[in-house]
Ligand SMILES: [Zn+2]
């Protein structure tokens with residue numbers, strides 16, 4: 719899907735390496751950020767990412783509300799090269815054209831969790847629901863977007879947050 723000759727091999731190697739590192743107590747050099755894991759609720763689709771995200775945001779748009787089934791969604795966007803997936807072949811994709819252009823949503827057909835989406839002009843990035851990450855991820859939202867569609871009882875606070883309608 720990403721033009722690699724053996725994506726399965728690549729992603730399994732990363733997960734195996736992470737497990738080995740945990741066993742050996744390996745600590746990454748200071749210049750590297752830790753690998754963080756996300757998964758769907760049943761665990762058959764997993765994501766490992768390294769490095770810092772492009773952005774962490776909260777979105778109040780209709781599509782995000784419907785995707786999450788909630789009043790808003792918090793999401794983390796990473797460049798493709800920082801993301802490795804496991805079980806991606808199990809994921810179902812739904813494509814549609816929304817306010818942000820063409821979007822492809824991926825979700826787990828077993829437990830129903832959204833696992834990531836890819837939207838133009840961000841096709842080289844994965845946007846992952848923040849709630850799929852294991853506790854301790856440390857992500858803090860710096861954007862709140864489509865606030866004109868924000869539920870009136872929702873308030874996104876913090877000096878570091880940029881607000882957009
Ligand atoms: Zn699942």
Ligand SMILES: [Zn+2]
Nearest residue numbers: 777778779782
């Ligand atoms: Zn949205």
